[in-house]
Structure formats: structure tokens, C-alpha cells
Amino acid sequence: xxxxxxITLPEELERDVKNQLIGKYYSNLSDVIRDGLRRVLKDxxxxxxxxxxxxxxxEGKITIREASDxxxxxxxxxxxxxxxxxxxxxxxxDELKEDIE
Numbered sequence: 001x002x003x004x005x006x007i008t009l010p011e012e013l014e015r016d017v018k019n020q021l022i023g024k025y026y027s028n029l030s031d032v033i034r035d036g037l038r039r040v041l042k043d044x045x046x047x048x049x050x051x052x053x054x055x056x057x058x059e060g061k062i063t064i065r066e067a068s069d070x071x072x073x074x075x076x077x078x079x080x081x082x083x084x085x086x087x088x089x090x091x092x093x094d095e096l097k098e099d100i101e
Contacts (some may be wrong), residue, residue, distance in 0.1 A: 007033070025100070051082050054067070054081075064090070
């Protein structure tokens with residue numbers, strides 16, 4: 001099922017989309033907008049998941065590796081994401097043992 005919506009775009013944005021995306025990557029403006037909305041929603045969901053996982057990590061309920069597994073983000077990436085949010089690595093004896101095993 002589709003719902004028809006009308007939007008207003010600045011001429012400059014429409015021109016840039018036509019010149020750079022339509023015909024190369026997308027068939028029409030509607031496809032560009034749909035894909036853009038999907039990407040925004042996916043980013044929002046991922047950010048929400050990272051935030052929740054960072055909280056669990058800060059509370060000591062999961063390890064950094066479990067945070068990586070839960071989010072599907074490689075270890076180095078989750079460290080970066082946590083750092084952007086002010087959550088820094090806890091590296092103690094338990095983490096060292098986990099790394100050695």
C-alpha cells in the first residue's frame with residue numbers, strides 16, 4: 001500500500017538530486033526520498049540500540065565484546081561509537097582474561 005504525499009523542496013536541492021542521483025542511482029525523485037527516509041530510520045534505530053547497549057556496558061551488565069555482538073558493530077567500531085557518547089572502555093582483569101582466551 002502506498003500513500004501519496006506532497007513535499008516542497010528548495011530548487012537547488014531538486015537540481016542537485018536530478019544532476020547527481022537520478023539516472024545514475026535512482027529512477028526518480030520518489031525513489032531518492034524513500035531511500036533517504038529508510039536510511040534515516042535505520043540510523044535512528046542503530047543509534048538507539050548503541051545508546052541502550054552503552055548503558056548496559058556502563059552498568060557492568062555486559063562486556064565490550066558482548067556490546068559488539070549485540071549491535072553487530074565490529075569491536076573497533078563499537079569502541080568508536082561508545083567514545084562519541086562519552087562511554088569509555090573498562091579494562092580490568094576480567095577483560096584481560098577474556099582477551100587471552
